[in-house]
Amino acid sequence: MVSTGARQGAGAPRAVEPARTAIHGGPTGGSARESVTGGIVAISGAAAAVDLTVDLAPTRGGLVLANPILVASGTFGYGIEYGDVVEVGRLGAICCKGTTLRPRIGNPTPRVSETPGGMLNSIGLQNPGVDAVVERYAPLWATWRTPVIVNIAAESVADYAEIARRLDGVPGVAGIELNISCPNVGRGGLQFAIDESAAGAVTAAVRRATDLPLLVKLSPNVADVRPIARAIAAAGADALTAINTLSGIAVSADRRRPLLGNVFGGLSGPAVKPVALRVVYEVRQVVDIPIVAIGGVTELADVLDFLAVGAVAVQVGTAIFADPALPVRLVGQLAEAAARAGHASYRPFIGTALPAKPGVPSAKGVEYRP
Numbered sequence: 041m042v043s044t045g046a047r048q049g050a051g052a053p054r055a056v057e058p059a060r061t062a063i064h065g066g067p068t069g070g071s072a073r074e075s076v077t078g079g080i081v082a083i084s085g086a087a088a089a090v091d092l093t094v095d096l097a098p099t100r101g102g103l104v105l106a107n108p109i110l111v112a113s114g115t116f117g118y119g120i121e122y123g124d125v126v127e128v129g130r131l132g133a134i135c136c137k138g139t140t141l142r143p144r145i146g147n148p149t150p151r152v153s154e155t156p157g158g159m160l161n162s163i164g165l166q167n168p169g170v171d172a173v174v175e176r177y178a179p180l181w182a183t184w185r186t187p188v189i190v191n192i193a194a195e196s197v198a199d200y201a202e203i204a205r206r207l208d209g210v211p212g213v214a215g216i217e218l219n220i221s222c223p224n225v226g227r228g229g230l231q232f233a234i235d236e237s238a239a240g241a242v243t244a245a246v247r248r249a250t251d252l253p254l255l256v257k258l259s260p261n262v263a264d265v266r267p268i269a270r271a272i273a274a275a276g277a278d279a280l281t282a283i284n285t286l287s288g289i290a291v292s293a294d295r296r297r298p299l300l301g302n303v304f305g306g307l308s309g310p311a312v313k314p315v316a317l318r319v320v321y322e323v324r325q326v327v328d329i330p331i332v333a334i335g336g337v338t339e340l341a342d343v344l345d346f347l348a349v350g351a352v353a354v355q356v357g358t359a360i361f362a363d364p365a366l367p368v369r370l371v372g373q374l375a376e377a378a379a380r381a382g383h384a385s386y387r388p389f390i391g392t393a394l395p396a397k398p399g400v401p402s403a404k405g406v407e408y409r410p
């Protein structure tokens with residue numbers, strides 16, 4: 041079954057029209073003006089005419105989003121948790137919490153620690169399992185305008201494929217995002233995301249199991265992400281998302297012991313943005329499928345930076361914990377920025393920082409490899 045954003049239902053109880061159709065004012069003329077009330081963004085003037093739509097599965101019949109601002113997996117629950125403070129219907133899409141075949145209670149506490157410029161988390165994929173997600177949340181998602189992409193994780197190729205099969209054709213599920221930063225039990229604990237043949241194999245297996253639009257999420261914890269991205273694209277992914285968290289640890293100041301119950305955690309937030317920019321920049325030059333950037337987005341300038349290195353959309357993650365209304369505000373700000381620049385769509389912002397000759401290192405731009 042092929043899903044599109046457009047095929048979603050009549051809108052959540054609190055949802056309003058998606059950005060492009062909800063924005064007020066005439067289609068032409070006038071300066072853009074934005075007012076924010078409790079996280080709700082109303083755009084008037086020229087920004088109202090800006091086309092923010094984006095297709096994340098153009099060769100599959102489409103996963104068309106009303107705008108390119110998504111919320112990242114693990115930072116927005118199932119889309120209902122922030123319902124009182126965020127106009128969920130204004131988001132481009134929601135990537136829900138990581139979903140596994142069976143329920144998981146997650147890692148031992150403590151599971152979160154603040155770092156300069158970010159946070160470390162070791163939640164460990166706490167979730168009720170795919171069947172509960174389909175039963176509890178999908179019927180609600182089916183009534184929303186905003187597409188929900190289900191983020192999935194597993195420890196074997198067979199389990200990934202089984203989760204995808206159980207999501208296939210479920211009303212309310214608009215796509216799948218593969219979190220492949222999980223140990224591959226069949227290969228001695230190796231992560232799927234750090235090995236091109238494992239990444240390609242899991243993508244191909246999920247591709248066979250479902251017709252849903254398929255996004256695969258890249259890990260930054262590799263020496264060279266490009267062969268992995270190529271393998272995933274060749275195996276039939278519709279889009280790539282980049283990046284997942286960087287592996288890290290923290291030490292408890294008073295006990296001089298590892299702070300997190302799991303010892304290892306994932307670093308996210310502004311601290312990881314330069315890494316995410318580099319990954320998107322590199323991957324854009326070796327694959328043709330759309331790239332959705334993630335990593336440290338806290339303001340419009342971050343969105344524009346990711347578009348410049350070739351992303352067509354962005355996800356907002358850690359910043360949501362401090363400011364849940366940020367993603368919706370960014371939708372209006374992006375439309376305004378395009379209107380101010382005299383653009384009818386946000387697309388002219390895409391790819392401006394890429395080298396003229398893709399993949400050819402210039403005298404100015406030799407890669408840094410420690």
Ligand SMILES: Cc1cc2nc3c(=O)[nH]c(=O)nc-3n(C[C@H](O)[C@H](O)[C@H](O)COP(=O)(O)O)c2cc1C
Pocket residue numbers: 112113114115137138139161163165191218219257283284285307308309310312334335336337355356357358359
């Ligand atoms: C608390 C927390 C939980 C997360 N859970 C998931 C998850 O279940 N699946 C996944 O693919 N990524 C997960 N992530 C990673 C984010 O989706 C995102 O890739 C990462 O945080 C970088 O973006 P940011 O800097 O904007 O947060 C999680 C991140 C955080 C902070």
